[in-house]
Amino acid sequence: AQTVTQSQPEMSVQEAETVTLSCTYDTSESDYYLFWYKQPPSRQMILVIRQEAYKQQNATENRFSVNFQKAAKSFSLKISDSQLGDAAMYFCAYRSALGSQGNLIFGKGTKLSVKP
Amino acid sequence: NAGVTQTPKFRILKIGQSMTLQCAQDMNHNYMYWYRQDPGMGLKLIYYSVGAGITDKGEVPNGYNVSRSTTEDFPLRLELAAPSQTSVYFCASSHYGWTSGRTSVSTDTQYFGPGTRLTVL
Numbered sequence: 001a002q003t004v005t006q007s008q009p010e011m012s013v014q015e016a017e018t019v020t021l022s023c024t025y026d027t028s029e030s031d032y033y034l035f036w037y038k039q040p041p042s043r044q045m046i047l048v049i050r051q052e053a054y055k056q057q058n059a060t061e062n063r064f065s066v067n068f069q070k071a072a073k074s075f076s077l078k079i080s081d082s083q084l085g086d087a088a089m090y091f092c093a094y095r096s097a098l099g100s101q102g103n104l105i106f107g108k109g110t111k112l113s114v115k116p
Numbered sequence: 117n118a119g120v121t122q123t124p125k126f127r128i129l130k131i132g133q134s135m136t137l138q139c140a141q142d143m144n145h146n147y148m149y150w151y152r153q154d155p156g157m158g159l160k161l162i163y164y165s166v167g168a169g170i171t172d173k174g175e176v177p178n179g180y181n182v183s184r185s186t187t188e189d190f191p192l193r194l195e196l197a198a199p200s201q202t203s204v205y206f207c208a209s210s211h212y213g214w215t216s217g218r219t220s221v222s223t224d225t226q227y228f229g230p231g232t233r234l235t236v237l
Contacts, residue, residue: 004158035225043204045159045228091158102147102210103174104226106158 002027006107023092031097039089122229129197137192139207148190152203
């Protein structure tokens with residue numbers, strides 16, 4: 001079974017600085033997707049970025065980028081020029097590209113605080 | 117598009133009571149999911165559906181039932197509420213089909229509703 005591990009329960013960053021959130025996963029599959037979701041205090045789950053395992057190029061969405069290391073099974077999220085609105089829980093998630101279930105497997109999350 | 121909507125936002129139940137959590141999506145997605153999120157944890161899959169009339173269990177299905185009579189709606193039923201079911205419940209939907217550049221069918225990004233906070237006392 002696949003597992004997702006986020007080893008940093010909490011992180012803090014100064015406004016305008018850069019922070020990296022860690023995520024590792026365990027799978028025997030070669031084809032899968034990885035995601036970062038943001039959950040602000042409103043509890044809404046918001047997709048931040050996604051990565052397809054068969055693509056070597058790291059995904060980027062504005063100030064958010066990932067460092068995808070397939071061999072190491074690592075998928076870290078870098079937030080540049082941090083803003084107060086980035087404060088939230090961040091969840092790393094895995095989804096198999098095989099089979100028909102398609103559900104997400106989540107890590108326990110990292111709580112990010114942004115200091116003004 | 118409203119996306120994925122859930123009702124109610126909050127609910128308090130007494131032990132043994134029943135209720136239905138409603139979920140609807142207007143994106144014509146064929147896949148729908150129910151997850152629960154316990155404090156300090158990620159989301160865990162309760163049930164999912166690949167289309168109208170087809171449902172299947174996820175990781176934590178005990179104490180819940182679902183039905184999918186239409187593409188749009190995917191209600192979650194709690195028959196005999198227990199304190200262990202105190203949680204935040206999220207509904208999600210996604211499209212299942214060919215993704216550009218792929219050679220096999222796969223599901224696309226999941227979109228989540230705002231969640232229902234349920235407390236069982």
